[in-house]
Amino acid sequence: MxxxxxxxxxxxxxxxxxxxxxxxxxxxxxxxxxxxxxxxxxxxxxxxxxxxxxxxxxxxxxxxxxxxxxxxxxxxxxxxxxxxxxxxxxxxxxxxxxxSAEPAVAVHPSAFIDPLAAVAPDASIGAFACIGPGAVVAAGVRIAEHCVIGRNAAVGKGSRLSARVTLAEGCSVGERCIVHPGAVIGADGFGFAPHDGRWEKIEQLGGVRIGNDVEIGANTCIDRGALQDTVIEDGVKLDNLIQIGHNVHIGAHTALAGCVGVAGSARIGAHCTIGGGAVVLGHLALADHVHISAASVVTRSILKPGNYTGFFPIDDNAGWEKNAATLKQLHALREKIKQLEKSLKGSAA
Incomplete structure (x- = not known):
């Protein structure tokens, strides 16, 4: 053609x-x-x-x-x-x-749609897809093979879910979104209370709310909130193999590259970028227009826009071990320098 x-x-x-x-x-x-x-x-x-x-x-x-x-x-x-x-x-x-040939507007004979689900007449439902009770599938939606749309979940107008996407109970995807194969939206977040050497599960009672024009990469996982919802605002772009923890909030038009990990309750502003393999620790806040380099580890909140990098430079192993050993002594060296400065000031006086 x-x-x-x-x-x-x-x-x-x-x-x-x-x-x-x-x-x-x-x-x-x-x-x-x-x-x-x-x-x-x-x-x-x-x-x-x-x-x-x-x-x-x-x-x-x-x-x-x-x-x-x-x-x-x-x-x-x-x-x-x-x-x-x-x-x-x-x-x-x-x-x-x-x-690209558009799929025929049809429900495949092998798909299951619960009688209590609401599916628009022009939606396309692929083979072996399962639509749960109370789920809403809006006009123009394309749901591919083996997708699962859970109880009371919702997919907005014109969105496309590729094969094997799971949208769990009570979670929602906005309009014109693209979700790539294997993504899981709404699995339980990592919540456990320690007790007598064992872990007591904290039920995850929130959901996931995804805005409009969001794209979610293959095998990316977005956890449901513990009590409040995990929120992905309009225009966010998530690459493959990303982990978004429970109660995370990502602002509009932010982009995260492959293998980024965002721990629970972190809040990322709008128009941010986070490079591949970077990690944002839990309960931190990133202002709007913050840009994190690949493989960085964000260990503190960043409240001013700008470009930030945080990783130890690669070296041959012997050199790296020497530098790492020196780094461990950095605090002690700092204290010695402060004492020397005081001594020099005293001598000058």
Whole structure:
């Protein structure tokens, strides 16, 4: 399947002020990277520092910013727009719509829908899915194979749940959300009271509330709250294999990369980013616009916007052991320095 350049630009014309330089009838067969694009591919150049690769690209058309318009036109067909990266993101969405077959609006014969559930007539329910009593599945929802929608759970308009997603009892997903395979929303949080060397379970009585336009990666787990709900606000993006503990609150349009762990009752602000493998300890607060580097461990609340990093630099093992041993003596060395400073001041007097 192909798309003409003119059709691509026209489809996005209501949102972007883009100009096409080149043949509008040129057919695009594939989207690709700048380096790997062939004579039938569309690609993009998002940063001027990669402009040197532009002339070598064999792409049929390149989406570029006005700053590299001249060399782009000299190379061949191009689309000039202020934000090439976002424009290309919209092209990928357009491509997906044109090249992916939408599932038929139907309930598979093997799916189970409880008589007390409310499922919109235009919802699609895949094979072996199970919809519990009191559950609400809104208009345009797509629920794939082997999903479980628990008692009194709710899925908002236009959301898509991939295979094997579990939305547990009393939890809700907003509108236009995407939940990838194997995600579990609403499992019990890690709550236990110690007693006589044993653990007494604390029943998790809250739920999970997920806002609109949220995307949740494969095998990510979001625990239900202990008493109050765990909350994921509008526009949040969660990568694969993320653990969100009970009673966590994540602000709007925050993004967490793969394998992030957020412990219980942490509160993360809006428009934050947390790099892959990072950890946020429980009961901490992160202000809006806080950015945490990959593999960092957040051990205190961060109340000012900014970029933060917290990890011990990697080294060969022998060097690391020496540095670690020195680090253990840091407090004692600090006290010795303070004593020396006092002695020097006393001598000067």
């Amino acid at each position: 192909t798309l003409k350049l003119a059709a691509i630009v026209e489809s996005l014309s209501s949102e972007f002020d883009a100009r096409l330089a080149g043949d509008p009838e040129l057919l695009i067969e594939r989207l690709s990277t700048l380096e790997q694009a062939t004579a039938h591919d569309l690609t993009f150049l998002s940063h001027p520092k990669y402009a040197g690769k532009l002339a070598q690209s064999a792409a049929a058309c390149v989406v570029v910013s006005p700053s590299v318009e001249a060399p782009a036109i000299q190379r061949g067909a191009c689309i000039i727009v202020d934000d090439p990266y976002r424009y290309f993101a919209r092209i990928t969405q357009l491509w997906k719509r044109h090249h």
